[in-house]
Amino acid sequence: MSLYKYSYSNSRNYLKNPTDHWKMMNFKGQVYEASFVEYIVINICKFSEIGLNVVAKGPYASKNSSKHITTGFYCDSKGSILYNSNKISLAEFDCIVIGESEVFIYECTLSNTPTSVSKLRTEGYRKITLLEKLFPHKKVTCIVVSNELNMITEFKNMDGFDGLLYTMPLVDLPNLAKESKLGKIANNNKMTSTVSLNNDMVIFDYIQEFNAINLSLLRYSSFASIRERLLSYNGLFPRFYWGKLRAIYLGEDFTKVRSDYVIVAINFSNINSPVIRYYFLENKSNKVYECSKPDKALNKMKSSRAEIIKINDKIPEKTIAELEILKREILE
Numbered sequence: 055m056s057l058y059k060y061s062y063s064n065s066r067n068y069l070k071n072p073t074d075h076w077k078m079m080n081f082k083g084q085v086y087e088a089s090f091v092e093y094i095v096i097n098i099c100k101f102s103e104i105g106l107n108v109v110a111k112g113p114y115a116s117k118n119s120s121k122h123i124t125t126g127f128y129c130d131s132k133g134s135i136l137y138n139s140n141k142i143s144l145a146e147f148d149c150i151v152i153g154e155s156e157v158f159i160y161e162c163t164l165s166n167t168p169t170s171v172s173k174l175r176t177e178g179y180r181k182i183t184l185l186e187k188l189f190p191h192k193k194v195t196c197i198v199v200s201n202e203l204n205m206i207t208e209f210k211n212m213d214g215f216d217g218l219l220y221t222m223p224l225v226d227l228p229n230l231a232k233e234s235k236l237g238k239i240a241n242n243n244k245m246t247s248t249v250s251l252n253n254d255m256v257i258f259d260y261i262q263e264f265n266a267i268n269l270s271l272l273r274y275s276s277f278a279s280i281r282e283r284l285l286s287y288n289g290l291f292p293r294f295y296w297g298k299l300r301a302i303y304l305g306e307d308f309t310k311v312r313s314d315y316v317i318v319a320i321n322f323s324n325i326n327s328p329v330i331r332y333y334f335l336e337n338k339s340n341k342v343y344e345c346s347k348p349d350k351a352l353n354k355m356k357s358s359r360a361e362i363i364k365i366n367d368k369i370p371e372k373t374i375a376e377l378e379i380l381k382r383e384i385l386e
Contacts, residue, residue, distance in 0.1 A: 056095075057230060059113035059237035060088040061132040069231050079164065081231060087148050087162040088112065089222045090199055094149060094160075098244050101151060106158075109150040110245035111135045113237050125259075126252035133236055135248055137184070139260035142357045145181050148199075152251065157185055157194045160218070166202040174198055175212065176325070180289035182214050187290075188255040260357065264291055265364050272370065277320075277383035284322050292323045293331075293358060295365050296380060297372030301334070304374075308345060312336045316345060317362060317369060318377065320384070328384055333358070335366055 068074075068081035091112060094101075098108055110116065112133035122128060127137050135147040149160035159181055161174055178196040185194045197216045198209040206217030267287075271294050274280045280294055298315040301308050308316055313334035322328045332345035333352075342359045343349040352359035 056092050056113065056239060057085065057088055057225065058234045059239060060084075060234060061112070061236035062088075062231065062234055063132065065231040065234065069228070072228060072231075078227070082227060083162070083164050085225055085227065085230065086164050086201075086222045089225070090160065090162050090220055091149055093220060094151075095241075095245075102244070104153075106151050106153040106156070107246040108244075109135060109152065109248055109251065110241055111149070111248065113239040114241045114245055116247050121249075123249070123252070125257065126255070127248045129248050131236075137188075139258055140360070141355065142260055142360055143355055144260060144357070145184055147181070150251070152189075152192075152246070152254075155192055157189055157192045158197055159185065159194070160197050160199050162199040162220075163205065164201060166200065166205045171205070171208055174209075175215075176289055178209075178215060183288040183290045184258075187258045190256060261360050261364050264357075264361055267291055268295055268361075268365050269368060272368075277380065280320070281322070281328065285325055289323070289325070292321060293361065294320045294322070295361070295369050296320055297376070298369045299372055299374065299377060304332075307347075308332070310349070311345065312343075315371070317366070318372065318380075319358075320380075330381065330384065333362055335362060 062081060062084045064077070064081040064084055068077045071077055094108055095114070101108055111129055115129040115133050122130075123138055124141050125139055127135065130136055135150060136143055137145045137147075147159050148162045151158040151160070161178060163170060163174060178198070182194045182196055185192075194214070195216055196214060197218050198205060199218045199220050200206055201219065201221045203219060206219050209215040209217040267283075271280050271283060274283070284291060284294055296318050298317045301311040301314060301316050304316055311334050313336055315334065317333040317335070319331045319333060320328050321331050333342060334345060334349075335342050340363060342352045342362050344352060344358075
């Protein structure tokens with residue numbers, strides 16, 4: 055069975071404790087996504103008849119698609135479809151179907167909680183915005199795939215979204231977790247390769263565009279106007295670097311900072327509850343840390359690390375009094 059040729063990162067945790075509900079659901083969610091891809095493969099001729107191409111992933115990904123790409127689409131070692139911009143991973147896609155004038159992305163979920171709806175909506179809009187930049191002449195639609203009718207109804211009523219009801223067939227989860235291993239299945243040219251998407255896309259330099267946006271926002275005088283501008287990008291640019299303060303003025307929580315300055319950022323990942331984050335660029339190095347207990351080094355693939363290195367010299371110095379005003383504005 056083809057499901058046994060997929061890679062499931064949550065299978066090991068599930069096997070350690072198969073009675074744990076959340077570990078089971080995390081694994082089952084990955085199986086649900088794989089089974090939906092198989093459903094798409096079975097119905098691939100219906101897409102071809104209307105001029106749509108299914109992008110290969112998992113066991114159908116070609117060797118050429120599995121090479122890491124600095125900027126563009128590719129499949130990683132587990133067969134997932136990813137998009138990078140200058141080595142920064144910006145998005146992962148459950149399934150992509152593309153045509154001459156349209157792009158459809160499918161997001162699979164087994165959850166129907168309000169939190170799941172909010173997260174899917176936020177991620178969906180962010181991915182739509184990214185793809186609209188990459189394929190400006192195509193209409194982009196995010197289709198939420200669920201086994202819950204209320205989830206489908208919820209997303210069918212949202213601009214840019216649609217819903218698809220899909221029920222996963224019965225699967226022996228314990229056996230699948232034990233025996234599955236990423237393999238290769240010939241797609242006989244019925245599916246288009248992931249890297250072929252790069253031939254049709256517009257080059258998008260995330261860091262360059264982020265830099266221009268952040269510099270323009272530094273001229274805004276109020277938090278409300280900054281928030282409004284950033285939210286217009288639907289989460290594609292979730293952070294604004296507001297200023298930097300001398301570490302010695304910030305108190306005992308920052309005494310171990312290995313830099314003269316602490317960078318203050320506003321994170322809008324949760325649009326209804328923006329939060330302040332503190333970072334520092336270590337003296338005489340390119341290592342970036344988030345101030346926490348203990349300080350957390352940012353991975354080289356993290357967009358926030360690249361953002362800070364790019365914008366650091368242009369971030370204005372602020373005072374404690376200005377920081378207190380910003381905190382009050384965020385709470386209002």
